[in-house]
Amino acid sequence: xxxxxxxxxxxHLEQPLHMQYENIDQQNExxxxxxxxxxxxxxxxxxxxxxxxxxxxxxxxxxFAVAGHHLDVVLGGINTTILLGSSFTMAMAVYxxxxxxxxxxxxMLGITIACAFGFLIxxxxxxxxxxxxxxxxxxxxxxxxxxxxxxxxxMFYSLYFTMTGLHAIHVIVGILVLGGLAALxxxxxxxxxxxxxPTELCGLYWHFVDLVWIFLFPLxxxxxx
Numbered sequence: 001x002x003x004x005x006x007x008x009x010x011x012h013l014e015q016p017l018h019m020q021y022e023n024i025d026q027q028n029e030x031x032x033x034x035x036x037x038x039x040x041x042x043x044x045x046x047x048x049x050x051x052x053x054x055x056x057x058x059x060x061x062x063x064f065a066v067a068g069h070h071l072d073v074v075l076g077g078i079n080t081t082i083l084l085g086s087s088f089t090m091a092m093a094v095y096x097x098x099x100x101x102x103x104x105x106x107x108m109l110g111i112t113i114a115c116a117f118g119f120l121i122x123x124x125x126x127x128x129x130x131x132x133x134x135x136x137x138x139x140x141x142x143x144x145x146x147x148x149x150x151x152x153x154x155m156f157y158s159l160y161f162t163m164t165g166l167h168a169i170h171v172i173v174g175i176l177v178l179g180g181l182a183a184l185x186x187x188x189x190x191x192x193x194x195x196x197x198p199t200e201l202c203g204l205y206w207h208f209v210d211l212v213w214i215f216l217f218p219l220x221x222x223x224x225x
Contacts, residue, residue, distance in 0.1 A: 067156035079123065102185060109182045113175055
């Protein structure tokens, strides 16, 4: 199924070439192009939501600013720090994969997954507070502040829960992907044992998830303040 096709100066002396490819460069290029194609579709998906946010905020600047004051900047900042740290540990996991340091690679993946869980836990408490305050869009939405129409405040929170919720789903998917990758590495599966590209592709996905939050944090948390 695979044969020795590539040699490096690192600890990984062999990278498997699968039979459908002519050489290792073609194989690696197909991996990367495929992943970037997927990420482009994700950019377009989130891009529509960001465009909707920009248009509504442009038209209802005061209302969005007032509604945004109910978000917790401190918790948002902590989550931003957590994700930035996870980007670093994910990058280190890719590095250790490229030099064949399995134990260090697994440690970095474990820290990255732990950061992802930490992000979700903080987001849970943040969402719980909003739910308790009646700020979830729908029939039970409560808004008592004068000067801001409830329907416009509700639009802000519709975008907030939609965009941060979709981001949280991507974080959960990232946990599953990284967990599966770690399991394959732990059991020395051939698909990842001598090939760091799968780890690099997972890293690209995780960096994309972090990048989305880097845009969400200032738009929802910082601009109103």
